[in-house]
Amino acid sequence: xxxxxxxxxxxxxxxxxxxxxxxxxxxxxxxxxxxxxxxxxxxxxxxxxxxxxxxxxxxxxxxxxxxxxxxxxxxxxxxxxxxxxxxxxxxxxxxxxxxxxxxxxxxxxxxxxxxxxxxxxxxxxxxxxxxxxxxxxxxxxxxxxxxxx
Numbered sequence: 001x002x003x004x005x006x007x008x009x010x011x012x013x014x015x016x017x018x019x020x021x022x023x024x025x026x027x028x029x030x031x032x033x034x035x036x037x038x039x040x041x042x043x044x045x046x047x048x049x050x051x052x053x054x055x056x057x058x059x060x061x062x063x064x065x066x067x068x069x070x071x072x073x074x075x076x077x078x079x080x081x082x083x084x085x086x087x088x089x090x091x092x093x094x095x096x097x098x099x100x101x102x103x104x105x106x107x108x109x110x111x112x113x114x115x116x117x118x119x120x121x122x123x124x125x126x127x128x129x130x131x132x133x134x135x136x137x138x139x140x141x142x143x144x145x146x147x148x149x
Contacts, residue, residue, distance in 0.1 A: 016083045020076055024069045031065030032058075060143040067142045071134055078127055099123060 035058060043053045081100030084090065090097040090105070103123065107116025 016080060020073060024073065027069055027072075028062070028065055031062045035061040061145065063142045064144060067134070067138050071131060074130055074134065075127055078123065078130070 039057045039061065040053055043057050048056065079100055080098050081104065084096040084098045084101050085104065088096045090101055099119075100123075103116055103119045106112050106119060
């Protein structure tokens with residue numbers, strides 16, 4: 001049976017994921033609505049079944065949306081702060097101690113502004129490197145409709 005701290009931290013993760021997923025679904029819906037129906041009609045005329053239309057029409061056309069959502073989700077995951085701060089302030093036995101919460105407490109509760117600023121710069125550098133790697137990998141799997149390969 002999970003301890004109270006573990007159960008509470010799982011609830012916090014579920015709340016944070018719910019908020020992120022709602023935003024991502026709105027962006028996915030916009031991406032799906034941007035796919036021209038003519039592409040599906042042309043694929044059907046060429047004899048493509050539903051699976052082939054998904055893999056060869058829908059997925060390539062929605063890949064920029066997937067990429068955008070993955071970049072936003074990774075940045076949001078690194079910067080998670082509010083849920084842990086409001087819910088537990090780090091939780092019992094540091095169960096919900098997150099990096100953003102560590103930066104906040106170091107800077108504004110312990111007044112170690114230099115150390116807190118250094119931690120924030122480390123977060124910025126980590127996010128920049130991770131985002132750069134995502135952009136680098138996007139060359140291989142993101143398809144932009146107006147761009148030839």
